Amino acid sequence: MAKGGRRYPLVIYTHMLNRWYPAVLALGLALFGLAWVLYRWGFEQWRWLGLASVGAVSLFFGVLLFILRKAAYVQPFSDHLKLATPFLRLNISYKRIRRAASSNMGVLFPPKSVSRWQQEIIQPVAKMTAIVIELTSFPMSNFALRLFLSPLFFKDKTSHFVLLVDDWMRFSAEMESYRSGGTTSAPQKKSDSSILSKLPRK
Numbered sequence: 001m002a003k004g005g006r007r008y009p010l011v012i013y014t015h016m017l018n019r020w021y022p023a024v025l026a027l028g029l030a031l032f033g034l035a036w037v038l039y040r041w042g043f044e045q046w047r048w049l050g051l052a053s054v055g056a057v058s059l060f061f062g063v064l065l066f067i068l069r070k071a072a073y074v075q076p077f078s079d080h081l082k083l084a085t086p087f088l089r090l091n092i093s094y095k096r097i098r099r100a101a102s103s104n105m106g107v108l109f110p111p112k113s114v115s116r117w118q119q120e121i122i123q124p125v126a127k128m129t130a131i132v133i134e135l136t137s138f139p140m141s142n143f144a145l146r147l148f149l150s151p152l153f154f155k156d157k158t159s160h161f162v163l164l165v166d167d168w169m170r171f172s173a174e175m176e177s178y179r180s181g182g183t184t185s186a187p188q189k190k191s192d193s194s195i196l197s198k199l200p201r202k
Contacts, residue, residue, distance in 0.1 A: 005076040005174045008165040011125055012152050013072035013085060017065045019121075025062035031055030074163050076175040081133070083161065088148040090139060092161075094179045098134045100172065105130050108155045108162060118152065129168045131175075135159040 032055040038048035072085040081097070083090040106126035111119050138145055138159050146154065153162050165171050 003077075004082065005178065006170075007073040007075045008167065008171045009070050010072040010074060010085070011128065011164040011166060012121070012150055014069050015125060016121060016150070017069045020065055022062075024058055024065060028055045028058030028060075028062055031058060074165065074171070076171075076178045078178055081175060083163075085149065088145075090145075092133070092135070092139055096135045096137060096139060097179070098136055100134070100175065101132050102129050102168060102172065103132055104128075105164060108132070109152065114151075121152065125164060128164060130162050130164040131168055131172055133161045133163060135161070 031051050035048040035051035035055060038051065068086045075082045075084070077091075079094060081092040081094065083092060104126070105122060105128050108130060109118070109122050109126075111122075114122065132155070136159065152164075154160070155162055163171075
């Protein structure tokens with residue numbers, strides 16, 4: 001298998017799971033606490049055992065959400081771009097990519113165009129820059145993509161993906177390097193010593 005570039009976590013998934021997992025863990029702990037109280041008070045076994053069971057399931061899902069925070073990412077390869085989420089693994093051939101452009105999340109998803117719960121997710125990242133990958137066509141059915149991906153991956157009904165990562169400039173540079181036939185990662189800044197060495201000596 002070809003060696004890929006850096007993995008760039010998808011901020012939307014990380015942001016959503018960071019909001020959900022503490023609440024799910026807190027619910028599990030609360031149910032365990034209530035089950036213990038019922039046990040101490042001598043309630044029927046099925047009552048406190050049922051609460052403890054639901055609490056255990058909540059704790060399991062809370063821990064799972066915590067683990068999956070970084071499971072959603074995008075990664076450039078020599079001939080394709082890999083888009084990975086907890087429920088979908090998708091390889092996007094560079095031949096499908098028409099162009100890639102940067103845009104502000106707040107501009108892509110203005111408050112009046114999204115639902116209330118989406119506004120709550122977008123608000124903390126509204127000033128961040130996303131990369132919009134415009135495609136000639138989707139690599140799988142539009143219905144399946146919208147079923148397994150967040151609505152915040154799509155700004156409209158055209159064939160594209162909105163990818164929000166922390167270091168959008170490095171991601172864009174690395175992806176373009178692979179698309180143009182290179183296999184190196186994003187260019188690094190030259191050290192001060194190398195710059196100084198090129199200055200004319202007196």
